[in-house]
Amino acid sequence: MIAEHAICPDIYHPAVARDGLLTRLRIPGGVLNVAQCMAIEQLLAATSLDYIQVTNRANLQLRALTEDIDKEVLTALTNCGLASSDRAVDGIRNIMLSPTAGIDPQELIDVRPLATAWHDYLTDRPELGILSTKFSVGFDGGGSVGIVDRPNDITLLAVNNREFELYLGIGASGSAPLQVGIRLGVDECLPILAAIAQTYRQGIELFGRDSRRKLRLRDVIYHWSLTGFGEMVQREFKGSSRFIFKNLDRESSELGVGSWEHLGVHQQRQSDRYYLGIVLPLGRWNKPQVKGLGEIADRYGSGAIRLTPWQNIILPDLKLADLERVQSLVTKLGLIHTANHPSSLLRACAGSSGCQFGATDTQQDAIDLSNYIAANFTLDRPLSIHFSGCDKSCAQHDRADITLWGVEGQNCYRLEIAGATAEFGEDPAALCPPDRVPISIGKAIDAYHYQRLNPQESFQAFITRQSPAQLHQIFNVV
Numbered sequence: 001m002i003a004e005h006a007i008c009p010d011i012y013h014p015a016v017a018r019d020g021l022l023t024r025l026r027i028p029g030g031v032l033n034v035a036q037c038m039a040i041e042q043l044l045a046a047t048s049l050d051y052i053q054v055t056n057r058a059n060l061q062l063r064a065l066t067e068d069i070d071k072e073v074l075t076a077l078t079n080c081g082l083a084s085s086d087r088a089v090d091g092i093r094n095i096m097l098s099p100t101a102g103i104d105p106q107e108l109i110d111v112r113p114l115a116t117a118w119h120d121y122l123t124d125r126p127e128l129g130i131l132s133t134k135f136s137v138g139f140d141g142g143g144s145v146g147i148v149d150r151p152n153d154i155t156l157l158a159v160n161n162r163e164f165e166l167y168l169g170i171g172a173s174g175s176a177p178l179q180v181g182i183r184l185g186v187d188e189c190l191p192i193l194a195a196i197a198q199t200y201r202q203g204i205e206l207f208g209r210d211s212r213r214k215l216r217l218r219d220v221i222y223h224w225s226l227t228g229f230g231e232m233v234q235r236e237f238k239g240s241s242r243f244i245f246k247n248l249d250r251e252s253s254e255l256g257v258g259s260w261e262h263l264g265v266h267q268q269r270q271s272d273r274y275y276l277g278i279v280l281p282l283g284r285w286n287k288p289q290v291k292g293l294g295e296i297a298d299r300y301g302s303g304a305i306r307l308t309p310w311q312n313i314i315l316p317d318l319k320l321a322d323l324e325r326v327q328s329l330v331t332k333l334g335l336i337h338t339a340n341h342p343s344s345l346l347r348a349c350a351g352s353s354g355c356q357f358g359a360t361d362t363q364q365d366a367i368d369l370s371n372y373i374a375a376n377f378t379l380d381r382p383l384s385i386h387f388s389g390c391d392k393s394c395a396q397h398d399r400a401d402i403t404l405w406g407v408e409g410q411n412c413y414r415l416e417i418a419g420a421t422a423e424f425g426e427d428p429a430a431l432c433p434p435d436r437v438p439i440s441i442g443k444a445i446d447a448y449h450y451q452r453l454n455p456q457e458s459f460q461a462f463i464t465r466q467s468p469a470q471l472h473q474i475f476n477v478v
């Protein structure tokens, strides 16, 4: 069955994309076990696809399907918890956790029990199937790998070991949620989430009847105003009167993409255990790697694999004595685990191969660039690169070191370097064709390596202090 609103599909309702059917598996909290890895292997075998892709919501997606998922495979996915047995609520189980929840030495509160309770609440309430399949809730335990800047509708951020700060997605689409001036004790979190979800449902019933698209939480809040929405939530919550929502806008996040702090080896809060953050280039996880990482997790870890909203993987609960062996096995699978590799912070949307709005083949162009940089340079700091097939910027909403924007009607990119539009070629208005992208970006990396003030100067700082004429020289490769 094709998704009614073919923008955010689930396993029961694939969407039609340019390259075939697109379907997503919700992975609440982003945590997989060995049995689920085996079910994913089975799914890949049944579809004859080479890889499954980790999304920027720490879910999984399959592209270019030629037909619906086979019933037997679907049953296997349901039996191991990768799909909900209730079709109505499968798509709204978007629950994002700090990917190091429970193992982060700096964490204030382990949010895993809250996430489990929220998942159970959602799956027990088919009436919430009316909510948008983009509805998402994030739980951030206040540790070193945070998700509060990820664009969830609701985020709870631990601010001490007893309380959370409430954030709501009331800003622009795709932006980080904003603080609304409400602190909650741990016991209040589930009731307030339930009150918000039920108020959201009522808003859809009231305002969404004639809408051609499913209203998002921010649309409903807009209809009622933030204060009015707070009053509705208060009524639903039935607790003491204290939910006066205020928009406490905060400074936008710093230049630079997401988090790479989780990549490589890190000690866990459990002093005799370590986790390994592994890069999946563009989130692609192929069949041998699904099998291989499942086996490594089973043999050397606790059987768990964690997906991150940066489209990577964490293998937790490893012993010190096994680290070398595990890293060698991961390398044999063709995977790397260092933040300084060019594919570590490489993001690309579906682009022209999968999306009708894509001007350029972002996925292939990103792989070509990553291969070029890996073959010609040794990066000594992480470098974030983002390819977007059009201005919608689906793959990444915060700014990267280098962004390449596909230009409508042309198979070309507009280069944005450290937030500034870069000139390409002799003509200041010229755009960069895909085959010149590697050499142009390579020139910028070269200039950075040889002209920076010292090894600590970041790429952004280096570019920002260049004059327009110097920038032109750096990118002028025609």
Ligand code: SF4
Binding pocket: 349, 350, 351, 352, 355, 356, 357, 358, 359, 388, 389, 390, 391, 392, 393, 394, 395
């Ligand atoms: S950014 Fe544009 S081209 Fe890329 S997936 Fe989104 S809508 Fe499509």
